Amino acid sequence: MALRVYNTLTGKKEEFVPIHPPKVGLYACGVTVYDYCHIGHARAAVAFDVIARYLRSSGYDVTYVRNYTDIDDKIINRSNEEGIDWRELAEKFIEAHDADMGALGVQRADVEPRATEHVDDIIRLVKSLQDRGFAYEVDGDVYFEVARFKGYGKLSGRNPEEMRAGARIEVDERKRDPLDFALWKSSKEGEPWWDSPWGKGRPGWHIECSAMSAAILGQPLDIHGGGKDLIFPHHENEIAQSEAEAGREFSRYWLHNGFVNIDSEKMSKSLGNFFTIREVLERYRPEVIRFFLLSTHYRSPLDFSDQALDEARIRYERFMNLFARVHRTLAEDRQMNEVESRSLRALSEELEPAFRQAMDDDFNTAAALGHLFTALGTLNGVLDGVEAVAGKISGHWKKGVDGFFRQVGGSLGFFDDGIEGGPAYFAASRSGDDEAEGKAQVLAEEREDARKAKDWARADELRDRILELGFTVQDTPQGPVLAAKK
RNA sequence: GGCGCCAUGGCCAAGCGGUAAGGCAGGGGCCUGCAAAGCCCUCAUUCCCCGGUUCGAAUCCGGGUGGCGCCUCCA
Known part of the structure; x- marks a missing residue:
């Protein structure tokens, strides 16, 4: 091609x-x-x-x-x-x-x-x-x-x-x-x-x-x-x-x-309707801004608005959620099963070629990203299956997913750290508040104890306090997972 | 005035002659103590309007309408 x-x-x-x-x-x-x-x-x-x-x-x-x-x-x-x-x-x-x-x-x-x-x-x-x-x-x-x-x-x-x-x-x-x-x-x-x-x-x-x-x-x-x-x-x-x-x-x-x-x-200096990069960086993560910029073909006009940036953030975080999920899923050293290998084949035989075909067409990043969203559904589905039986994922699968995103991300300037990028994205250190994260972590552990004791009122109260510290908490099969808001 | 670009579902957005990708939002279901995250199903018989070419057009041609850009510094 x-x-x-x-x-x-x-x-x-x-x-x-x-x-x-x-x-x-x-x-x-x-x-x-x-x-x-x-x-x-x-x-x-x-x-x-x-x-x-x-x-x-x-x-x-x-x-x-x-x-x-x-x-x-x-x-x-x-x-x-x-x-x-x-x-x-x-x-x-x-x-x-x-x-x-x-x-x-x-x-x-x-x-x-x-x-x-x-x-x-x-x-x-x-x-x-x-x-x-x-x-x-x-x-x-x-x-x-x-x-x-x-x-x-x-x-x-x-x-x-x-x-x-x-x-x-x-x-x-x-x-x-x-x-x-x-x-x-x-x-x-x-x-x-x-x-x-x-x-x-x-x-x-x-x-x-x-x-x-x-x-x-x-x-x-x-x-x-x-x-x-x-x-x-x-x-x-x-x-x-x-x-x-x-x-x-x-x-x-x-x-x-x-x-x-x-x-x-x-957007221009003379009209005065511009936002500097540093202004926008105060409100949105750099990856989100980049994702926004690549969500439309480079030759088309692109309308800047908070709504558009918010949507870019939600879209980008779907990848980060997947990465964080893959990252925390326990792996074991074994051959991939049918479901696992089929999903990786979809990546290498369908999605990767489709991605390249889109990029070959005058660097169509909007279409290319569309194909990556298709990968999202397939991969999350595999993890759903593993979690349903409280099992472990094949290490080869994990590696394959990581490799795929590093590969396609290399052309777009995303996913440099592969799967590792997921937890890193949600960590507080990205927003510079390690202290709050430490406190939230302690509360999350307390909440987990309350949940085990089926003290739901206590658990909900702790979740509110964690929220006040600037974190959401997800109860996953691997335990509670914090994510910095922003 | 000259030259040019664009118009796709509530919103964003692919599509470049072969019978409408993807995302967000919405609705239903599953999962969950409740959530979150996620999965499944659903959501444009139709692509600004009118003609034409073609077996076939969102895609080509002509004419409208609307929006924008360049013609001065500008990514």
Whole structure:
């Protein structure tokens, strides 16, 4: 079964064929570091994290590059507002970005370049464009001349003539054409600058990705991606710069993730309707947020709401409940019986292939997760049978279940600890209150004694007190099991 | 104004020409001292509307209606 991906450039789903298999060069646009990341940034990061993970699990040798744009007007403005050095500001938000994304299980990219580390490459690229007649200088600023590049508009499906006719492009007298965009900007007094053939200045917005991707991955790239809002002008301009300079294709496939919406409207800084990752992390577990983000196909819009997060939590906890249950079920060293082996065959012969088929279809995590829920019913059913006769499960079965979830979870960024992850999830240490857990544990034992004495009033009272400590209690065949609420 | 995307049960959500996955919520049953967790059954003759193509359409085409996005910084 071949992997198929939706390519923005062609508007179609195509079979994925790397240029130099098994190597895959993947470049995703990262963030401009002038503020904390919101859930929209998280979605993009998680989407491309899953893409990189799944490509690897499919046998590709992926080099994943995700940049930080650490020099830009917004950074300069923000640093002036806060009265701190722009470098310090960028550093602060790079650290915050790494912490937030790390919490969500986003793996580090293989290379995470910063624009300021590649100013030499940027200057070389701008100079080359100028030498080739695609760029012109005006008082220390260098612009890309869109009219000289014939393919302009091919990614976003626009044509330059119509865009010029549109009234929304602001007129800058210094540009030969309203569509021309800055490759290099002269720096004003007090602004960051680098020496260049055009005097002191700094990179324009789009040029850093062209320069860094070529410097690190070479050209053409296999995949270039980012949020849908980057299609125009950012990625369109990258194509113009890179293809004009190199005279060949910039990237084979272009992948773009959809937005996170609030009440059906795009979450964005300008609308003010955004939630930062850290805000949401105060209310929901990182795994739950990740599960929410992967519950819809990456190209579709995704509505953010407490209701949606609550449902994601319930859904995610069904897996954790299963894991905790498997974990505490006693195992014995024997061959699997018919029921056990049939359930594992269902995993390996039906569910795992179905999972991969879904992921092969343009990384359809929503459909892939659907198949995992099917596994849930089968596996819980096996445990029901074991508990009904107060028996033990085969150790091979336990191992098989653990292996299955580690395997599929590896592509999604879940279930790293397999079955062990169940009890760990419900433990209080995750919410940082070991003391309360200790107390609750004592009460749970008292309650168990009361239950054995059939003192139901006492048992119920103890359960209420445990609840007040922030725990629910389940009476299982293996004894009482606590779970942190939250 | 230009370009584009979307519309599936109460809610979320797969589906990409072959006769509606999955989850949440709801109803019934089992299990339980009661719960919780879990299991079983149930829950869209129908996919915004109207035409068309086809043996066959949620899926393709045309026209509506509604929502959204990009065209300026934006994941």
